[in-house]
Amino acid sequence: MAVVFQKTKALTDVKLHYCPGCAHGIVHRLVAEALEELGEDKNAIAAVPVGCSVFANKYFNFDAIQCAHGRAPATATGIKRVHPDKIVLTYQGDGDLASIGTAEIIHAAARGEKITTIFINNGIYGMTGGQMAPTTLPGMKATTAKAGRDPKINGNPIRVCEMLSTLDGPVYIERVSVSTPAQVTQAKRAIKKALEIQRQGLGFTFVEVVSTCPTNWGLTPVKSMEFVREKMIPYYPLGVYKDITAEEGK
Amino acid sequence: MAVVFQKTKALTDVKLHYCPGCAHGIVHRLVAEALEELGEDKNAIAAVPVGCSVFANKYFNFDAIQCAHGRAPATATGIKRVHPDKIVLTYQGDGDLASIGTAEIIHAAARGEKITTIFINNGIYGMTGGQMAPTTLPGMKATTAKAGRDPKINGNPIRVCEMLSTLDGPVYIERVSVSTPAQVTQAKRAIKKALEIQRQGLGFTFVEVVSTCPTNWGLTPVKSMEFVREKMIPYYPLGVYKDITAEEGK
Amino acid sequence: MNTQRICCAGFGGQGTLSMGKILAYAGMLEGHEVSWCPSYGPEMRGGTANCHVIVSDEPIGSPVVTSDANCVIAMNQPSLDKFVDILGKGGVLIVNSDLAALKEDKADIRVLNVPANTMSTQEFGGAKLANIILLGAVIQSINTVKVESIDDAFTHVFEGSKAKFIPDNKKAFIMGYEFAQNYK
Amino acid sequence: MNTQRICCAGFGGQGTLSMGKILAYAGMLEGHEVSWCPSYGPEMRGGTANCHVIVSDEPIGSPVVTSDANCVIAMNQPSLDKFVDILGKGGVLIVNSDLAALKEDKADIRVLNVPANTMSTQEFGGAKLANIILLGAVIQSINTVKVESIDDAFTHVFEGSKAKFIPDNKKAFIMGYEFAQNYK
Amino acid sequence: MAKGRVTINETLCKGCELCVSVCPKHVLQLSTTKINASGYNPAEVVNDDCIACTSCAKMCPDCAITVEKLD
Amino acid sequence: MAKGRVTINETLCKGCELCVSVCPKHVLQLSTTKINASGYNPAEVVNDDCIACTSCAKMCPDCAITVEKLD
Amino acid sequence: MAKVLMKGNEAVGKAAIEAGCRYFFGYPITPQSEVPEYLSSELPKVGGVFVQAESEVAAINMVYGAAGAGARVLTSSSSPGIALKQEGIGYISNAGLPAVIINMMRGGPGLGTIQPGQADYNMTVKGGSNGDYHDIVLAPASVQEAVDMVMEAFDLADYYGTPVIVLADGLIGQMMEPVEFNYVCKKELAPKTWALTGKGDGEKHMIQNLVIEPDECEAWNKSHFEKYAVIEANEQAWEEYLMEDAEYAFVSYGTSSRIVRSAISYLREAGYKVGMIRPKTLWPFPAKAFEKLDKKIKKYMDVEMSMGQMVQDVAYACNDKNKIEFYGRTGGVVPAVDEIVEFGKRVMGGDK
């Protein structure tokens, strides 16, 4: 009898504070598993954001720092420059990364910082109670767009992978999701690849995870996953946006 | 005998403080001429940056405000929301817009603010004495990249038009230059079109001007214009990057 | 009326905050000074939620009740454990006895065990109105506001499309009130 | 040596700042306290550029010379107009007479008109070394540092690939020094 | 098809039902009787059709599931 | 071809030579004798071949050039 | 208008609307997010505009623009968000533009905690931006006062041409109290002839921030300080609570003053002759309150939810630091009434 799935040692035993069914928990696990499988959890340093995942530092069983809202890519830059041989990653929400932290992510990417960013796009400000995020879909309700986002009034969502792909700095950009077991498998593959590329020192890597916020979406976790498949992914198509390792392979 | 070219009344008589041959002067004139020709100089409000053009408020013969470094798009947003019937424009350098002000320009664009941004890309921090800008070309010298920009060390330049074109908010994006009389003519056409689109309330418009900084480039004004044609434009190709008025026309 | 200091506490989702709000509203409608002061923070999500209500005839100083409370409503065990000690002499502890129980006897306080979840479920098919049942018990047990003022408060708090909730709320309130009247 | 307060002023590009720097360097090499303090700002671009040099045997207080100057070197007219009044009693005004002239006589100061642009152009084919010619005149006219120290300073300021400039600079310096010696 | 066994850590489970929704063999259900210390109805195993596909565990945000393959 | 006339405002001119460099008719040169108040050698007209094409004026960053067409 | 029971955060939003504010630019942050949430739906109803900015930095610069355009404009945030706005606040102050900024303080420093705090006194009252400047700082102690002060803030801002900061805390933002909205402007306000409106047929208007010539920059600064002197003379505000016969005085503002108020009733019952000076303006600091009382008071007991950031101002006002005793809680802890009673007894001893 063999254990085929158990909790990775790259997560601590601290109980997650996330709401039931929140996908943050899934992605935490994937990051941890990827690092463990690469044998890099002992070498990893995470820069965690302000957002629901502000306590990721307690859950990751490796070094971590709580960053100022939006500035994790800058803080990670500081760390990576001091320790170029460590695996440095940021884990950021969509408010954190695509709103207040826009300049920091773009410039870390443009500089080609040799870090990995895991971007949790749940289309909402989870921690602060459901305000509109830059990635809130048109029509989607938020506490600062109660009638649903109207691009005429509230502006248009930003597609981060597409935007970062115009830069020369990033070497690998992929958008994944975790709304089905198959997607989870693919998400892990992407995260692992990004970390692996970082280990090789090739450049900036970025994985966007189309995620959920059952609480602020006002949906059950299961319905939230459906929403991801039916509404989020059509707007934020999954796939590889940039991959110089593939291009070089050609 | 007819005067076929004279100074536009939409510029004041204050003498420009720019270095000899600096293209800021040319672009100032084009903005002013375009507004005058549209009959909108009396309705115009400019948000001027921190950079060599920090005193543009004195030169433009219309209302203007000196903004915090990088924040002109935010300040212009504030103005435009109060006066939706006025023509509101930002005039920004590459340090101002593409470095410290990255978040502000991207979000003004994503919101589809009905403003016009004139972006002066001279590949350098002019005012502060020639430090590297996000748009400094690989190999180009700067006081903070004395051996010339090496993307491996100093990161990669950002192409702003290309980046903004991934957003849904902008309705018109064009890159022009002013290194020849013909380019000047085209630049004016673009600026005028952007302002005209704003007048129609269609959305965010953006004109990048590939410009010069003879002083910090260490070139004569004439050689600087050559450098624009030979080095800058190949890296920053001129042309229309987005034009929903054209698309709608189709 | 002496200053009344009330603390409502329970899990997030049990309606402790709105129970307190109705009480405060009723106090205001009677012309008293009132304050309603919630705990807030990340622990609210799935964690505990509590609020402090003060009804007084003088300007209210501290809106936070840390001692001398007249009444603590504990909708679950952690809340009971956390707040029982802030009760002053003669204070009333109202316990949602389906989910909590006072473990050690305490001098100088009165305890009302109300099986509010059960009562609510039996009457309304779910625990949703347990909070209002407890509120009924509160109003019966301490000298704060009149029953009519609570009725008034319902009409203010459940406005417009929410007016349909009023009858059930009134019913739940009476259930609790009567339970307390007949207590022991 | 009494504290020497010197102000070098001119257009940007005329070399006022480096003239001051050589002087300060020489002072330092002689073991004096020295300070060199430039004006900076947007007016430097195409506008005026000036610096204040103090050479003293005591710790230097204000590095900015606003009064009691021993020597003002004016390389153009605006600089002359702006700074002549900071000269103290017995101070020396050294004028680049190709581009400036003292308009009204001033009591208690000595004026040296040096056609430095012309001299430089005649000798070196351009006005580039006018500043060093004027420096020669300064050193001859006031009691600051020794000629040898200026020579020393040249070797420090023009290091490495710039060493090739030393001979011309020395020559220019002597020209100014001798001009001042033979003045009037 | 492989035979498997899942174990739910009831303390960690938040009753989100994601595991339930993805199990191809309908092995899992939320308990209607149990409430854990955090106030949730945890998932429980309702049959022994488990094929050790790990789908449930992959979806569990709280690492509450262990899967074993019986060989 | 149209005949034209350019006038340089010498006070404004900074001697940048951009006008000189674009004039198809080599009408303009920097003065080798004049220096204006700001210390620059201003542009000056050296022949009367001007065709009023306005190229020089378009390039002038300091609005120092006026162009007239003679008809 | 009948009283309504409202959360502080929503009440200040409504107060702004009642005072004629039609523009809000802000960014979410606990414990003030209900301010933007409320205004996002309420402003459009009255023809106003709500913009969720991409950051606090953008928000304050939007405020700069809207204020320059002549509008009544509001932003709000909480401690670290206000820290981010410092450069922008300095710009608005320098330009002499009217704007209202609400800070629902939380415990600090840094990200700190989301529980209520009062440790942004220095940043707000002394000035967290570069250069010489002051902003008017109002410190409400109840939801009603927060409402009244927000309304007044717009008038003060317009009257003096300066940002006005309403410095409350998470408790005031989150609690509900009965409020009424009676906006009456008590100042005579000049039309904003300087605003950016497009010059039309008139003179063009400029709002400057770089005053490159030091002499001009100094003159500009001095003109601000002339204005500040008028504000200091006219706008000091404070409440005296049971001070008539007091020999000891608590000094406390905002939420902590409410705890003190409760403590005083216990202490008075115990026979202590103790009252409270409650600053309602923190800048200008109500020095006049102290000048008046100076000799009479044996000790000032400063109570704050901070490590004592107001102490120096109290010391400066009463000109004797030895007269001051301090009690503070920090990091989001609200002191309990008991603690303050005890602190009072410790300071006053048997001295009843």
Place this chain on the structure above:
Amino acid sequence: MAKVLMKGNEAVGKAAIEAGCRYFFGYPITPQSEVPEYLSSELPKVGGVFVQAESEVAAINMVYGAAGAGARVLTSSSSPGIALKQEGIGYISNAGLPAVIINMMRGGPGLGTIQPGQADYNMTVKGGSNGDYHDIVLAPASVQEAVDMVMEAFDLADYYGTPVIVLADGLIGQMMEPVEFNYVCKKELAPKTWALTGKGDGEKHMIQNLVIEPDECEAWNKSHFEKYAVIEANEQAWEEYLMEDAEYAFVSYGTSSRIVRSAISYLREAGYKVGMIRPKTLWPFPAKAFEKLDKKIKKYMDVEMSMGQMVQDVAYACNDKNKIEFYGRTGGVVPAVDEIVEFGKRVMGGDK
């Protein structure tokens, strides 16, 4: 090492390198741009890293990361740029990380001017970020002292676990003076066992900023203040200039203290018994200097390039605001020696 004539901005860059700093993150701004310029070419030569950040906000957060990673790290800027760094400085202070920040102040507020100023005292000394915290603030009055203080700053930062701000101004940044570099660490520094280095086979390290439980957050704050108490006890530094027989004392720091020094020589010549207390640490403020002298001195004459931001600290130190006379220039104006002489005479009258 022989003296060299160096610009202040370059000298502080070199000082950092000599003190073992290998990481600089910054953004250009006049009048400090020579710091990043110098370090952009010099750091790589010694195996260090220079990053031109996209903004001051990014720069200070890079510093946060590098400091957390255990490095000696520097950033520098000038007034409005430092205003932008406030949130980040608060984070670093809260996390108790060592970092050195140079501010070459210019006139303010807002964009202000690029000429030298001293009006960032409040922002720096009182704290321009949210929450309760202090940073050590060193105020050099010459290029040599700037060099020495930058070196010392790294040691103090590492020793106490706190940001150290070197508060100079544009004049010191732009002027040249002879300097020598003799770095000797006078503190016994513990290894940075807490740093982020990857846990390897040890315990994982965390650098926290959100301490959500108020009790914990308060305990965290208190632990900072215990550290601050030690700093206040041990690190106050000042110079006494001609104070032995002085009946009047100027109080002035940095560039303005040099003007005062010159003025004193004129005043001494004229027979005035006047000296100067020159604070070298602004936080901790050298209160000890005043305690010692208190009775002897008739008046303290505070001279600053600001509207008097240090006055309250002087008043608090000498506990009598009426003893203080103030003279200030603002907006980038450096006072002339004559003005100070006159000011001194006005205050001291015939009182020689």
